Amino acid sequence: MSDNTDINTLRRILKESHTLAIVGLSANWYRPSFFAAKYLQEHGYRMIPVNPAYEEVLGEKCYPSLKEIPEKIDIVDCFRKSEDIEPIAKQAIEIGAKVLWMQLGVMNEKAAKMAREAGLEVVQDRCVKIEHGRLFGGLNWAGVNTKVISSKRPHWLPY
16 A cells, blocks of 8 residues: 555545644754744644654743644654664554554655554655645735646535
8 A cells, every 4th residue: 555645645645634733843943843833824724743852832832742732633744764764653553543654754654554554644754834835825916836736626615
């Protein structure tokens, strides 16, 4: 089974998901994880930081691990090294997350297989922020070619 990286699947995941646990989120404004989390907050997503180094990030209570989050998680977004993903995948399975998402440059086939076998969807080597912007129009303001062209009106737009 391959990762869910086709346009329709990514669009569905991002449309249906509302709560993201961002593992490895930094409180430093110049880090990619901070920038991505801020973007997600500004686009209506519930963002829950997971990092034992902080009490709070972007106005949200920060949790030391996924298991300690008291609410349902749709996407576990991993800003960690590829070799650190397996324990995160195990926790994502334990908490009943729907998607294990590994950021750009992050790939772990063993963790991905474990998550898939437990019923989670898996996305590897993709950025939630970039994919949201590409698929929902957040990049076109800068003239970026998203390579998503269609003569059909997307089903998620109101008529």
